[in-house]
Amino acid sequence: MKVKHVPAAPDDLAFVEDAQRAVPLVPDSQDDCCARILDRTDLVARDEAATWLTFLRGLGLVERGQSGYSRVRREPDPEFLREAFLTGVFGTEDVLGVLRDADEPLTAAATFERVRDAIPEWERHKNPNTWTDIWTETVENELDWLVLLGLAAERDGGYVAAD
Incomplete structure (x- = not known):
């Protein structure tokens, strides 16, 4: 399963561990898990x-089962997160591929233009007046995550794939 919701990248990867540890090992409701994440992080x-x-x-x-959400006993180390981000988040492989194919740094807007055809048609119909804004923000967040994970870098006002 790939998710399409990408939060803004935090300042460091320690936040991922904090958010994960806020989710209980014993399954709980989405509301209770969200309340725990709010209590244990700086999210508001x-x-x-x-x-x-x-x-x-x-x-x-994190897993979701019949009884709710629960934390998986797995350390979110950088190597694991790099692989999980690329395989578990929709569009990240396309975004990284665009950066790898580019001859110069790309802005978030230019990156979006190069991946917009990969966005499913149903996403466009779901929010016909705002889908480009939603997905431009998603691509921006994905780019910032790629930088945080060491898969990309910011250079000359844009983004490039890491060496």
């Missing part, structure tokens, strides 16, 4: 916590 909005809960699920750090 429930929507942000819900995005993080879904994102952690995409990374394989």
Whole structure:
């Protein structure tokens, strides 16, 4: 399963561990898990916590079962997170591929233009007036995560694939 909700990248990867550890080992409801994430991190909005809960699920750090969400006993080390991000989050491989194919640094907007055809048609129909804004922000967040994970770098006002 690939998730499409990507929170803004935190300042460091320690936040991922903090958010993961906020989710209990014993399954609990989405509301309770979001409340725990809010209590144990600097997030302030429930929507942000819900995005993080879904994102952690995409990374394989949280599971959802019949009884709710629970933490997976797995350390979110950088190597694991790099692989999990590319395989568990929709569009990240396309975004990184665009950076690898580019001859110069790309802005977030230019990167979006190069991956926009990969966005499913149903996403466009779901939010016909705002899908480009939503997905431009998603690509921006994915680019910042790629930088945080060491898979990309910021250079000359844009992004490049890491060497």
